Amino acid sequence: xxxxxxxxxxxxxxxxxxxxxxxxxxxxxxxxxxxxxxxxxxxxxxxxxxxxxxxxxxxxxxxxxxxxxxxxxxxxxxxxxxxxxxxxxxxxxxxxxxxxxxxxxxxxxxxxxxxxxxxxxxxxxxxxxxxxxxxxxxxxxxxxxxxxxxxxxxxxxxxxxxxxxxxxxxxxxxxxxxxxxxxxxxxxxxxxxxxxxxxxxxxxxxxxxxxxxxxxxxxxxxxxxxxxxxxxxxxxxxxxxxxxxxxxxxxxxxxxxxxxxxxxxxxxxxxxxxxxxxxxxxxxxxxxxxxxxxxxxxxxxxxxxxxxxxxxxxxxxxxxxxxxxxxxxxxxxxxxxxxxxxxxxxxxxxxxxxxxxxxxxxxxxxxxxxxxxxxxxxxxxxxxxxxxxxxxxxxxxxxxxxxxxxxxxxxxxxxxxxxxxxxxxxxxxxxxxxxxxxxxxxxxxxxxxxxxxxxxxxxxxxxxxxxxxxxxxxxxxxxxxxxxxxxxxxxxxxxxxxxxxxxxxxxxxxxxxxxxxxxxxxxxxxxxxxxxxxxxxxxxxxxxxxxxxxxxxxxxxxxxxxxxxxxxxxxxxxxxxxxxxxxxxxxxxxxxxxxxxxxxxxxxxxxxxxxxxxxxxxxxxxxxxxxxxxxxxxxxxxxxxxxxxxxxxxxxxxxxxxxxxxxxxxxxxxxxxxxxxxxxxxxxxxxxxxxxxxxxxxxxxxxxxxxxxxxxxxxxxxxxxxxxxxxxxxxxxxxxxxxxxxxxxxxxxxxxxxxxxxxxxxxxxxxxxxxxxxxxxxxxxxxxxxxxxxxxxxxxxxxxxxxxxxxxxxxxxxxxxxxxxxxxxxxxxxxxxxxxxxxxxxxxxxxxxxxxxxxxxxxxxxxxxxxxxxxxxxxxxxxxxxxxxxxxxxxxxxxxxxxxxxxxxxxxxxxxxxxxxxxxxxxxxxxxxxxxxxxxxxxxxxxxxxxxx
Numbered sequence: 023x024x025x026x027x028x029x030x031x032x033x034x035x036x037x038x039x040x041x042x043x044x045x046x047x048x049x050x051x052x053x054x055x056x057x058x059x060x061x062x063x064x065x066x067x068x069x070x071x072x073x074x075x076x077x078x079x080x081x082x083x084x085x086x087x088x089x090x091x092x093x094x095x096x097x098x099x100x101x102x103x104x105x106x107x108x109x110x111x112x113x114x115x116x117x118x119x120x121x122x123x124x125x126x127x128x129x130x131x132x133x134x135x136x137x138x139x140x141x142x143x144x145x146x147x148x149x150x151x152x153x154x155x156x157x158x159x160x161x162x163x164x165x166x167x168x169x170x171x172x173x174x175x176x177x178x179x180x181x182x183x184x185x186x187x188x189x190x191x192x193x194x195x196x197x198x199x200x201x202x203x204x205x206x207x208x209x210x211x212x213x214x215x216x217x218x219x220x221x222x223x224x225x226x227x228x229x230x231x232x233x234x235x236x237x238x239x240x241x242x243x244x245x246x247x248x249x250x251x252x253x254x255x256x257x258x259x260x261x262x263x264x265x266x267x268x269x270x271x272x273x274x275x276x277x278x279x280x281x282x283x284x285x286x287x288x289x290x291x292x293x294x295x296x297x298x299x300x301x302x303x304x305x306x307x308x309x310x311x312x313x314x315x316x317x318x319x320x321x322x323x324x325x326x327x328x329x330x331x332x333x334x335x336x337x338x339x340x341x342x343x344x345x346x347x348x349x350x351x352x353x354x355x356x357x358x359x360x361x362x363x364x365x366x367x368x369x370x371x372x373x374x375x376x377x378x379x380x381x382x383x384x385x386x387x388x389x390x391x392x393x394x395x396x397x398x399x400x401x402x403x404x405x406x407x408x409x410x411x412x413x414x415x416x417x418x419x420x421x422x423x424x425x426x427x428x429x430x431x432x433x434x435x436x437x438x439x440x441x442x443x444x445x446x447x448x449x450x451x452x453x454x455x456x457x458x459x460x461x462x463x464x465x466x467x468x469x470x471x472x473x474x475x476x477x478x479x480x481x482x483x484x485x486x487x488x489x490x491x492x493x494x495x496x497x498x499x500x501x502x503x504x505x506x507x508x509x510x511x512x513x514x515x516x517x518x519x520x521x522x523x524x525x526x527x528x529x530x531x532x533x534x535x536x537x538x539x540x541x542x543x544x545x546x547x548x549x550x551x552x553x554x555x556x557x558x559x560x561x562x563x564x565x566x567x568x569x570x571x572x573x574x575x576x577x578x579x580x581x582x583x584x585x586x587x588x589x590x591x592x593x594x595x596x597x598x599x600x601x602x603x604x605x606x607x608x609x610x611x612x613x614x615x616x617x618x619x620x621x622x623x624x625x626x627x628x629x630x631x632x633x634x635x636x637x638x639x640x641x642x643x644x645x646x647x648x649x650x651x652x653x654x655x656x657x658x659x660x661x662x663x664x665x666x667x668x669x670x671x672x673x674x675x676x677x678x679x680x681x682x683x684x685x686x687x688x689x690x691x692x693x694x695x696x697x698x699x700x701x702x703x704x705x706x707x708x709x710x711x712x713x714x715x716x717x718x719x720x721x722x723x724x725x726x727x728x729x730x731x732x733x734x735x736x737x738x739x740x741x742x743x744x745x746x747x748x749x750x751x752x753x754x755x756x757x758x759x760x761x762x763x764x765x766x767x768x769x770x771x772x773x774x775x776x777x778x779x780x781x782x783x784x785x786x787x788x789x790x791x792x793x794x795x796x797x798x799x800x801x802x803x804x805x806x807x808x809x810x811x812x813x814x815x816x817x818x819x820x821x822x823x824x825x826x827x828x829x830x831x832x833x834x835x836x837x838x839x840x841x842x843x844x845x846x847x848x849x850x851x852x853x854x855x856x857x858x859x860x861x862x863x864x865x866x867x868x869x870x871x872x873x874x875x876x877x878x879x880x881x882x883x884x885x886x887x888x889x890x891x892x893x894x895x896x897x898x899x900x901x902x903x904x905x906x907x908x909x910x911x912x913x914x915x916x917x918x919x920x921x922x923x924x925x926x927x928x929x930x931x932x933x934x935x936x937x938x939x940x941x942x943x944x945x946x947x948x949x950x951x952x953x954x955x956x957x958x959x960x961x962x963x964x965x966x967x968x969x970x971x
Contacts, residue, residue, distance in 0.1 A: 071810045078735070078753040078804035081772075081779050087738065087746040090121045090699040096744055101172040105130070115629065115660075117229060119292050119684050121699065122174050124229050125629045131222040132164045139163050140179045144200070147184040155187060158195050162215040165223050173213075174232035181233060182213060188616075192637060193219040196616055201230045204240045209284045209299065209313070210502050210620040225633065229621035231287050234294035242296065242316035246281035249298035252319055253312035254279060263304040267399045269377070269386065273445060273465035276303055286313045289323055289574065291684045291704065297322055306393030306463055307452075326576055327503045329462050329492045329511060329583075347419040349409065350383075352376060360385040360402035360409065360418050365425060367441035376401060381441045383425060385418040387411075388450045393468060399447065416481025417446045417469060423483060424490045427522045432611050437493035444490070448480045460485050462492035475538035475559070482533050487522035491515040499618035504574050505581030506623040512587035513627075514614055517594045520547060521607045527595050547595035550588035562588025566624075566657030589656050590627055596652035597631075601645050609634045609645065628653040628660055676941060678948050679717050679726050681705050687717065687726060687738065692946065700746055702738055704731040706762070716763050716831055720770040720781065727766045727783075733759030735783065737766075739774045747774055755798050755807060760787050765834045765841065770802060779803055784841055788828020795826040797843070797865065812845065814863065814872050825849050835890045841865040842875060842898065844886035860884035862900060876915065882906045885913075887937055891944045899925070899938035899947060912938055912949060 088095055093116035094102065105128065106112060112128030139159035143151075166178035175181050182199035189195050194216060201211035213228035254263060266276060279302045286297040300312040313322040350362040352375060359376045362383035369380040387400045402414045409415050421444060428434040435441045445466035451457050457470025460479045467489040469480035479485050492515050495501055501511040520527050530544030539560050541552040550562035562585060563569055570585050572578035579585060598606045609631055616637075617630035632649045639645040650660070677698075682688040685704040690697045706715040706729040715729035730736040735751040749772075754760040763786045770781025781802040788794030799808045812826050825847040832843040844862040862885055863872045875898065876885060882905045891897030896917035903910050912926035925938075926949070936950040 071808055074755075074798075074807040074809050076753075076800070076804050076807050077755060077758070078751050078800060078807070080803055081749050081751055081777055083777065084703070084736070084748040084750050087701045087748055089701055089743060089746050090116075091743060092697055093118070093121060093699070095121065095174075097171040098174070101169050105169060105172065115625065118682075118699075119290075120174070120229075120231055120287075122230055122232060123172060124227060124623075124626060126226040127224065127633070129218070129222050129224050130165060131220075132161045132168075141182065141184050141199075142202075143184045147187055150187045152189070155195075158187075158197065158217055158221065159184065161217060161221055161223065162197050165215065173230075176233040176235070185212070190612075190616065194224075194637065195221070198619075199228075203234050203237060203285055206240045206296070207282075207284050208234065208294075209286045209297075211287075212619040212621075214617070214619065227617055227626070227629070227633075228619040229623075229626070231285075231292065231294065234285050234287075237285060237294055237296055240283070240285075240296060242283060242298065244298075244314075244316060244319050246283075246298055248319065249281045249300050249312075249314040249316070250279045250302075252314050252321065253300035253302055253310070253324070256312070256321060256324070257302055257304055257310055261304050261308065263302065266303060266306060267393070269399055270306055270393075270445070270447075270463075270466055272378075273443065274303070274463075279303075281314075283316060284313070286322060291686075295322055303463075306447075306466075306468065307461060309464055323574075325504055325574060325580060328464075329489075329503060329515070347415055349415065349418055350422065351404075351407065351409075351418075352379075352382075353407070356405070358404040358407045358409075360414055362418070362422060366429070367435045369441065379443050381436070382443050383418070383421050383446075384443055385414055385421070385446045385448065387414065388447055388468075390449050390451055390471075392451050392454060393447065402448075411448075413448045413469070413471065413478055413480040417448050417486070420481060420483045420486035421446050421467070421490070424486045424522055427487070428490070428494065431521075431607060434494070437490060438497045444493075446480075446486075460489055462489040462496075464493075464496065467493075472533065472535075475535055476530075477533045477535065479533055482530065484519035484523040484529055485533070487519040488515040488529070491518040494518075495614065498615045499622065500620045501618065501622060502620050503580055503583060505583070506586065507621050508580050508583030509586040510590060510618070510622055510624070510627050512583050513590040513594070514610070516545060516547060516587065516591050517610055518607070520598075521603060521610075524603060527598065545588070545591065547591040548599075550592050562586075562591070564588060564592045564656065589658065590624060593628075593652040593656045593658065596655055597648050600648035600652065605639070605645055608638055609649070612637065624658045625660070628658045632660070677723075678939070679719065681707075681714055681717070685714070685731070687728065689740070692941070692948065698743065700726075700738055700740070702728075702748055703736055703750075705729065706731050706733060716765070716833075718764065718766040718834075720766050721768040721836060722771060725766075725770070725772050727764070727770075729761050729763060733761050735761060735764065737772070739772065741774070749777075751804060753804075755785060755787050762786050762789060763830060763832060765832045767802075767834055768836050768838050784832055784834060786829045786832060786843070790828075790846070793827040793848075795824065795828060795845075797829065797832070797841070810865075812843075812863070812865070812872055814874060831887050833888060833890050835895050836892060837895070839867060840890075840895060841867060842888045842890055844888055844900075860886040860903075862886055862888040889938050889940065892940045892942050893944045897940075897944060899940065901936060901938070910936065912936075914938075 108130050109128030112126065114123055115125040116122065117124045139156060141159055141163060163179055166173065166182065170176070170178050181201060181203055183202050184197060185200045186198040197215045199213045201208040201213065208231050211230040213226065213230050215223060216225040218224045257263060279300060281298040281300045284297055284299045285294050287294055296316040297313045298316050300314060302310045302312065304310065307328055309327045310324060311327055312324045315322055350364045352359045352361040352363050354376055361376060361379050363379065365381065365383060367381040372380040385402050387402050389400055402409065402411065425436065425444065437444055447466050447468045450468045450470050452459065452470065456473040458473040458475045460467065460469045467486065469485065471478045492511065495511055495514050501507045503511055516529055519529060527547040528543040531542055534542060534544050536542055541554065541560055543552065544560060545562060546552050550564040552560045554561040566589060569589065570582050572582040574581040594606070612634035613630040617633055618626060622630070632646060635643065635646040635649045676692055677689045678692060680688050680690065682699060685707050687700045687702040687705065688698060689700065707713060718727040724741040725737045725739055727735065727737040730750065733754060737749055739747045739749065764783045767782040772779045779802045783800045783802065785798040785800060787798070795812050797810045797812055799810065812829065813824050826845045827848045829843045829845045832841055834841050842862060842864055844860055847859050847861060849857045861879065862875050864875050865872045875888065879885060884903045884905065885900055887901040889899045897914065899912065899914045901910055902913050909928050911924055913922055913924050915922045938947055938949045940947055
């Protein structure tokens with residue numbers, strides 16, 4: 023039975039409204055008085071409308087909101103004005119969710135009040151400080167404290183801890199801070215302050231959180247060992263937790279699961295939660311992080327941080343063709359070991375050879391066993407210096423080549439830049455089967471011998487470069503292996519793979535099997551599509567309009583890290599083509615080591631790479647121009663712009679209310695000049711984000727009404743954009759929190775000053791799992807509820823159709839006379855099978871019965887998401903869904919002309935349009951571009967169409 027759970031529920035909701043503060047508004051229909059008692063008197067309902075006990079309480083004040091207009095709070099705008107006076111050409115980019123700046127550029131000369139600093143330091147940062155560095159810390163302290171309102175930090179000195187201090191070859195100073203609150207780290211939150219050669223602040227970047235004031239105590243209520251048990255129990259249900267081989271465990275410094283107290287910003291919403299971050303390595307492949315609520319024990323989030331995937335993702339070519347190589351090895355008592363001790367990072371005094379080398383390049387053998395099974399690892403040896411295993415020869419030679427690249431080109435002393443041993447493990451299997459993969463596990467590179475998609479991977483030069491770069495990234499930007507930051511992690515490994523293996527811009531062309539990769543390469547930076555179709559092995563997106571949204575789960579590739587890396591990869595290829603590899607590799611290495619932080623997104627990458635080009639080649643250089651053109655070409659925009667001036671008071675302006683990516687409510691003008699994040703409660707949505715409650719606005723445009731995540735009626739008073747307040751009505755229809763959707767009567771009014779309210783609501787509570795074919799009318803303030811059964815009259819006298827299971831989207835026409843609603847219908851057949859479909863109907867409040875709004879649709883066609891015109895009751899926009907093809911069309915019906923118009927057809931325009939809404943004068947329509955609707959929730963681009971043309 024087809025339910026259309028995903029197809030006919032709104033993904034993004036746009037309602038055009040007008041804030042009115044004394045200016046004239048478009049002509050609107052005359053209001054119709056509405057009295058709840060009249061519903062029970064309507065003859066057309068045949069007495070079916072029944073009063074119910076009101077389970078809804080009075081209107082209550084919830085909280086004062088902190089709206090962000092064009093990304094900024096009132097306090098931030100005040101601080102920004104001061105910064106702009108000191109540096110008029112400054113540029114600023116704000117994190118859309120948190121409202122904190124993730125990039126600022128300008129020039130601010132700070133005079134520190136003292137040459138000493140009050141920042142706390144990590145042990146590694148303390149070791150990096152040199153004579154004279156204390157004044158740099160003092161400058162950073164003065165700057166951060168002076169402009170803390172813009173940063174949304176209450177006390178930067180107490181909330182930031184110096185993690186790394188570096189003076190680069192250009193004389194620029196870079197102070198990297200980690201965020202803490204009451205001594206507890208805020209997960210993956212970093213901020214970098216950059217000083218120029220004259221000690222002026224020239225940039226600030228990073229992803230961090232506003233002060234988590236919601237955390238009132240950092241004392242855990244469950245112990246660390248309990249959090250470890252919760253994580254281990256969950257993980258063991260998907261994979262055995264085994265002991266690790268001693269050499270790798272020693273390099274990883276892993277003695278078993280650990281728990282560290284952190285403040286974890288919830289994914290998507292940013293809500294701070296005190297949590298235990300539990301790290302569990304069940305085997306040598308996987309590296310899991312669990313976040314367990316430190317008060318309740320709830321599993322908040324988990325992910326596998328190992329850069330690997332279930333299908334071939336990081337494997338590269340291998341020579342394995344008998345070619346002879348000169349190898350640096352180690353001889354002891356007549357036996358030759360595959361340990362390279364000739365590199366400048368080798369530490370002879372600390373090494374205990376052959377089993378514990380320090381600063382060596384070490385190749386060891388799994389001998390066709392799973393690393394997951396705690397197997398013993400073996401030395402690769404030879405009695406006479408001739409090694410007969412081609413995989414070991416290739417792996418050892420290639421890791422040497424990659425080490426030499428990083429050391430000679432970038433001065434890097436190994437993966438961690440501290441001279442640690444670099445380990446390669448060959449002949450690794452997966453579940454006792456040949457492994458079509460290669461991966462970096464935090465301490466070693468592991469290579470399978472190939473299976474379905476690959477030939478043996480150990481000899482691929484770009485394999486070694488890719489995997490080693492994962493290690494370099496781990497010790498520099500430490501890009502979180504999720505979604506965009508994880509795709510950047512993958513992209514950086516691909517970019518440096520083609521810097522080491524400089525023959526072309528392809529990945530894996532030496533080792534893939536053409537039966538699996540028909541193009542002969544796994545990835546191609548220059549041509550991410552490779553002439554393939556979406557979903558084919560080897561296809562990647564080349565532009566942001568092809569971005570693939572996937573869940574942050576192992577099945578979803580941690581949010582598409584191996585898929586979406588094609589977009590920044592393509593930008594890198596364009597830069598290489600424009601300025602060459604020599605300049606590009608300098609730019610990318612500086613961006614990776616100097617500017618990128620753990621949670622960097624694609625926009626951060628563009629800004630970081632552009633800033634690195636600016637540092638190295640100048641503000642007007644061809645190199646910087648090449649970077650900007652490349653990222654423009656792939657649709658990664660530069661969000662760092664001159665900050666906006668404070669907007670004028672919005673008087674009589676049109677806004678579109680919409681549900682933001684974090685499920686809170688936003689307001690945006692049709693031209694995009696003003697975008698307001700209200701900071702409201704979350705709108706009700708299901709866990710997948712596919713079903714989101716409708717927004718509703720009365721005639722005066724001063725309030726926005728919605729079903730919140732608690733299933734109760736909430737509304738925001740937006741009469742003063744700088745002083746928004748949220749209110750709620752406690753309760754529900756049959757039980758507290760059971761409201762799914764509602765629409766507010768057009769003449770509903772509210773006074774925040776007196777908290778007086780007048781109006782009505784029409785409410786639905788049914789779902790697929792709990793059908794309810796009724797609409798419930800509630801007066802405001804709530805005193806009674808009237809239940810109205812929804813039935814469609816038939817041609818038989820006194821006979822109604824009762825196929826409606828429940829209703830979803832509802833809209834009240836501006837004069838209050840009519841409600842339009844879509845309904846999920848179930849028709850039982852004699853065979854016992856059921857036919858299901860969506861349609862929409864009209865409910866004339868002054869008559870009482872429902873009427874079909876459209877003629878019967880062909881089999882396989884459903885219609886829903888109806889929206890009245892703002893002025894014309896005879897104009898209705900809606901969505902039509904073809905179940906057979908999945909095509910979503912945007913249509914409108916003009917009852918005056920008895921005509922149906924197709925406004926957007928994916929087969930013609932190339933995209934679908936979702937959740938239409940009319941402007942106050944019906945001359946324009948807003949809707950969402952849903953070409954990626956099936957990829958993930960909350961995708962879409964707001965488009966505004968001119969209906970007069």
